[in-house]
Amino acid sequence: MSSVFRASTRLRSAARLPAARALSTTASLRAEKPFFPNEPSAPSVSGSLPGPKNKAAAAELDEVFDVRSLNMLADYYQSVGNYIADLDGNKLLDVYAQIASIPVGYNNPHLKQVAASPEMACALINRPALGNFPSSDWAEILKTGVLRAAPKGLNQVFTAMAGSDANETAYKAAFMYYRQMQRGGVGADFSNDELLSTMNNQSPGSPHLSILSFKSAFHGRLFGSLSTTRSKPIHKLDIPAFDWPQAPFPQLKYPLEEHVQENTAEEQRCLAEVERLIKEFHNPVAAVVVEPIQSEGGDNHASPAFFQGLRDITKRTNVLFIVDEVQTGVGATGKFWAHDHWNLTSPPDMVTFSKKAQTAGYYYGNPALRPNKPYRQFNTWMGDPARALIFRGIIQEIERLDLVENTRTTGDYLYAGLAGLAQKYPEHFQNLRGKDHGTFIAWDTPKRDQFTAKAKSFGVNVGGCGPSAIRLRPMLVFQKHHADILLEKIEQIVQNI
Amino acid sequence: MSSVFRASTRLRSAARLPAARALSTTASLRAEKPFFPNEPSAPSVSGSLPGPKNKAAAAELDEVFDVRSLNMLADYYQSVGNYIADLDGNKLLDVYAQIASIPVGYNNPHLKQVAASPEMACALINRPALGNFPSSDWAEILKTGVLRAAPKGLNQVFTAMAGSDANETAYKAAFMYYRQMQRGGVGADFSNDELLSTMNNQSPGSPHLSILSFKSAFHGRLFGSLSTTRSKPIHKLDIPAFDWPQAPFPQLKYPLEEHVQENTAEEQRCLAEVERLIKEFHNPVAAVVVEPIQSEGGDNHASPAFFQGLRDITKRTNVLFIVDEVQTGVGATGKFWAHDHWNLTSPPDMVTFSKKAQTAGYYYGNPALRPNKPYRQFNTWMGDPARALIFRGIIQEIERLDLVENTRTTGDYLYAGLAGLAQKYPEHFQNLRGKDHGTFIAWDTPKRDQFTAKAKSFGVNVGGCGPSAIRLRPMLVFQKHHADILLEKIEQIVQNI
Numbered sequence: 002m003s004s005v006f007r008a009s010t011r012l013r014s015a016a017r018l019p020a021a022r023a024l025s026t027t028a029s030l031r032a033e034k035p036f037f038p039n040e041p042s043a044p045s046v047s048g049s050l051p052g053p054k055n056k057a058a059a060a061e062l063d064e065v066f067d068v069r070s071l072n073m074l075a076d077y078y079q080s081v082g083n084y085i086a087d088l089d090g091n092k093l094l095d096v097y098a099q100i101a102s103i104p105v106g107y108n109n110p111h112l113k114q115v116a117a118s119p120e121m122a123c124a125l126i127n128r129p130a131l132g133n134f135p136s137s138d139w140a141e142i143l144k145t146g147v148l149r150a151a152p153k154g155l156n157q158v159f160t161a162m163a164g165s166d167a168n169e170t171a172y173k174a175a176f177m178y179y180r181q182m183q184r185g186g187v188g189a190d191f192s193n194d195e196l197l198s199t200m201n202n203q204s205p206g207s208p209h210l211s212i213l214s215f216k217s218a219f220h221g222r223l224f225g226s227l228s229t230t231r232s233k234p235i236h237k238l239d240i241p242a243f244d245w246p247q248a249p250f251p252q253l254k255y256p257l258e259e260h261v262q263e264n265t266a267e268e269q270r271c272l273a274e275v276e277r278l279i280k281e282f283h284n285p286v287a288a289v290v291v292e293p294i295q296s297e298g299g300d301n302h303a304s305p306a307f308f309q310g311l312r313d314i315t316k317r318t319n320v321l322f323i324v325d326e327v328q329t330g331v332g333a334t335g336k337f338w339a340h341d342h343w344n345l346t347s348p349p350d351m352v353t354f355s356k357k358a359q360t361a362g363y364y365y366g367n368p369a370l371r372p373n374k375p376y377r378q379f380n381t382w383m384g385d386p387a388r389a390l391i392f393r394g395i396i397q398e399i400e401r402l403d404l405v406e407n408t409r410t411t412g413d414y415l416y417a418g419l420a421g422l423a424q425k426y427p428e429h430f431q432n433l434r435g436k437d438h439g440t441f442i443a444w445d446t447p448k449r450d451q452f453t454a455k456a457k458s459f460g461v462n463v464g465g466c467g468p469s470a471i472r473l474r475p476m477l478v479f480q481k482h483h484a485d486i487l488l489e490k491i492e493q494i495v496q497n498i
Numbered sequence: 499m500s501s502v503f504r505a506s507t508r509l510r511s512a513a514r515l516p517a518a519r520a521l522s523t524t525a526s527l528r529a530e531k532p533f534f535p536n537e538p539s540a541p542s543v544s545g546s547l548p549g550p551k552n553k554a555a556a557a558e559l560d561e562v563f564d565v566r567s568l569n570m571l572a573d574y575y576q577s578v579g580n581y582i583a584d585l586d587g588n589k590l591l592d593v594y595a596q597i598a599s600i601p602v603g604y605n606n607p608h609l610k611q612v613a614a615s616p617e618m619a620c621a622l623i624n625r626p627a628l629g630n631f632p633s634s635d636w637a638e639i640l641k642t643g644v645l646r647a648a649p650k651g652l653n654q655v656f657t658a659m660a661g662s663d664a665n666e667t668a669y670k671a672a673f674m675y676y677r678q679m680q681r682g683g684v685g686a687d688f689s690n691d692e693l694l695s696t697m698n699n700q701s702p703g704s705p706h707l708s709i710l711s712f713k714s715a716f717h718g719r720l721f722g723s724l725s726t727t728r729s730k731p732i733h734k735l736d737i738p739a740f741d742w743p744q745a746p747f748p749q750l751k752y753p754l755e756e757h758v759q760e761n762t763a764e765e766q767r768c769l770a771e772v773e774r775l776i777k778e779f780h781n782p783v784a785a786v787v788v789e790p791i792q793s794e795g796g797d798n799h800a801s802p803a804f805f806q807g808l809r810d811i812t813k814r815t816n817v818l819f820i821v822d823e824v825q826t827g828v829g830a831t832g833k834f835w836a837h838d839h840w841n842l843t844s845p846p847d848m849v850t851f852s853k854k855a856q857t858a859g860y861y862y863g864n865p866a867l868r869p870n871k872p873y874r875q876f877n878t879w880m881g882d883p884a885r886a887l888i889f890r891g892i893i894q895e896i897e898r899l900d901l902v903e904n905t906r907t908t909g910d911y912l913y914a915g916l917a918g919l920a921q922k923y924p925e926h927f928q929n930l931r932g933k934d935h936g937t938f939i940a941w942d943t944p945k946r947d948q949f950t951a952k953a954k955s956f957g958v959n960v961g962g963c964g965p966s967a968i969r970l971r972p973m974l975v976f977q978k979h980h981a982d983i984l985l986e987k988i989e990q991i992v993q994n995i
Contacts, residue, residue: 043534070630073630077633100878121622122822128600129596136574143562163878165663196729197921202741225721231626235873237699238704239674239704242699371564380661381853385882385885413715
């Protein structure tokens with residue numbers, strides 16, 4: 002173990018905190034001092050959007066690249082902190098942040114140093130096949146980086162490229178583990194029948210097992226992950242899918258404090274259905290996968306009791322419990338991992354990550370989740386050391402500026418402001434949610450698409466999710482003075498639609 | 499269109515060559531001058547491998563990362579050109595090259611400049627969601643980079659992260675296209691039944707369609723790509739798979755010139771089976787995917803006539819033809835794309851790439867392969883601009899040093915030397931193959947695993963594939979003086995096993 006990691010371990014055990022929590026309590030609060038002194042003081046937009054240069058550039062790109070999902074072309078050289086610039090000189094306050102992916106601000110000076118380091122050059126130009134030929138400093142990069150952020154109870158990592166393959170490799174680990182248990186443990190070998198049938202994609206070698214996911218869930222768009230995604234038809238249509246089960250996800254009523262009994266009953270109903278499916282579904286369930294907050298599906302929350310219930314059921318039925326923190330992880334909910342809000346009695350079996358980590362993969366704790374033989378969980382690159390170096394830089398920046406704590410307090414401030422707007426404009430703010438979850442805040446509005454479109458002309462880049470939600474996904478460097486601007490702009494937007 | 503790309507287009511149309519071919523003919527041959535003057539003159543190994551520092555580092559890494567597939571820990575700072583260094587100061591001639599992934603040598607000086615450029619820093623620290631917020635120079639990066647290498651007839655690209663998702667997104671495009679044709683074209687909308695059933699992973703919304711692949715094929719390890727992979731049980735066991743068909747891949751007899759009739763008959767047999775499966779398989783075939791040379795499966799070749807036959811069958815049956823160039827692409831066969839060897843009468847519908855491109859994705863030509871609506875083929879990152887910049891640098895280096903031509907001539911030289919060894923040691927060299935295919939050369943030997951293990955002590959890093967093949971995968975900067983060393987070492991190895 003490297004000395005840096007030992008130091009971090011000591012720090013944690015002294016405080017009885019997991020690594021990720023220590024990150025939010027080691028520095029003092031500096032929220033009032035701007036993290037980016039060179040940021041614009043406010044958004045600026047001139048003329049209608051997109052401007053002429055952006056239009057021309059989009060037309061050029063369209064020749065070779067599908068631009069129908071284009072939101073805006075960005076000038077990343079001119080973007081700074083919480084502000085994204087376009088080609089026409091407009092600067093927008095960005096509370097969408099590359100679909101919740103930018104953690105520490107555009108052109109963060111510390112990441113600029115990381116990008117200019119000899120380690121980065123070496124990682125970029127000598128890309129290793131990590132499973133075969135890792136660099137001599139790979140252990141140190143993991144221990145001082147991605148593993149420094151490991152959730153409590155999970156000290157192993159499998160590195161991947163993006164959220165979809167992070168989830169799919171976690172699913173593969175679950176299937177291999179499930180069959181290993183069925184065979185009688187790590188020592189049991191494959192049968193001849195298995196070896197032959199799998200080459201024909203047939204059972205028993207390619208078994209009819211399943212992953213249970215939830216209605217409205219989003220876990221990615223490759224074939225396995227898409228089979229667990231249940232967000233919108235447009236994500237799934239025409240793509241063959243596995244016959245895997247979906248359970249209902251609680252549909253909570255807001256404000257929560259006025260619907261305690263109903264919501265508890267709703268969560269119990271969903272938990273009962275999970276247990277029934279695990280016991281009865283015709284393709285046996287190897288794992289349950291769940292997002293702490295269903296993000297693409299509409300920012301659907303459930304209580305810590307619900308997730309503890311899931312943990313209990315999966316323990317009881319010998320099914321693995323995978324928490325998909327691709328969108329919720331790395332600080333945005335005011336804790337490093339959203340599942341830290343649950344106070345689980347035992348950790349998840351696997352936690353997947355991507356987006357704000359700028360790299361991807363899954364954490365796990367149980368060594369039995371390493372398959373019984375090598376090369377079963379393997380691919381050429383198994384992630385990208387260049388991106389692992391960026392994640393290490395992000396973690397350093399989160400620690401230095403205490404950004405999880407910043408997000409917690411700024412989130413509380415922002416939520417209170419939105420609650421005020423919701424009282425004033427109830428027709429525009431329904432089911433405000435995300436209280437005590439940092440800046441991971443959303444609400445429903447019947448004029449959602451008008452809102453997100455109109456927002457740009459007021460200098461705000463904001464995204465939606467689900468059928469009618471506005472989701473806020475600011476960066477971790479979003480501060481109270483940004484919240485003030487955002488609240489003011491939101492009020493102007495709702496007054497103008 | 500950017501001016502650089504227009505220039506390239508003129509260059510190509512003048513010569514009636516696709517972009518990728520022009521790359522191999524624009525510069526004069528400089529093969530005899532060393533590309534890396536600072537390379538070691540020969541491998542050096544002291545003591546037994548792994549040495550003490552490598553052993554200690556592997557034990558440290560094992561605490562957090564599965565190292566059972568570890569080949570060696572590398573010191574990439576000390577690696578140069580064709581030589582990979584380890585922690586104990588050993589330097590090995592690397593003809594495995596990160597599983598065929600390093601194109602222009604370790605610590606290539608031009609790539610070092612690319613890594614130090616302002617564009618790279620910007621791409622690393624401001625990672626965009628490319629489908630929504632591409633950078634203003636994304637079109638130029640594509641046109642002067644990845645698209646400059648586009649195969650003949652294909653001028654569109656969908657960018658991805660690695661070989662597996664490159665193939666899976668190509669499969670998704672094929673499925674969406676197939677159903678669109680069934681529905682009656684791009685204007686036809688989805689039925690209510692489709693919209694509802696896909697949310698349950700059921701037909702017709704999630705149709706029972708298939709991708710046809712070949713026995714011994716390797717197309718990746720995620721759930722969809724793994725369903726087309728038919729290399730070894732260890733790659734597939736315990737993972738649920740789609741019920742998709744596999745056709746036999748020709749098993750050619752060597753030397754080719756002595757088995758012309760048999761081999762032709764074998765290829766005809768396989769083609770007939772492909773056509774039968776397309777017509778009869780219970781899950782209709784939307785696309786055929788094939789590697790130009792089955793690489794992981796054992797370096798299995800087929801003739802241009804076979805591939806032209808596949809193109810003809812897929813045209814006749816309205817099935818898409820996907821060529822997986824993940825391992826064969828970017829110069830190693832002595833042409834930029836291996837399928838350039840075939841002289842197809844019409845281009846493949848899609849060509850996938852990764853590995854030596856250091857990024858991934860698929861090319862296509864037909865605009866109808868853009869799905870009828872946005873967000874059907876989409877994900878957060880859709881590749882990595884940082885890696886796209888590296889690919890552009892690789893293409894520049896290939897052009898500057900005429901590396902495709904170098905690989906062609908060095909390959910011929912190496913093949914001739916190996917043919918000599920095969921005559922001298924017939925028990926160690928069976929089915930020598932890859933003639934006229936650059937350095938993409940392989941042979942079978944009953945002592946394969948001993949050979950690859952023993953090679954290290956002679957200073958050579960070399961890999962195997964299939965049940966009994968040695969595969970050579972040198973970089974494109976592998977020159978005749980390297981071939982001389984390699985041939986000498988290979989003779990020593992076979993004398994010692």
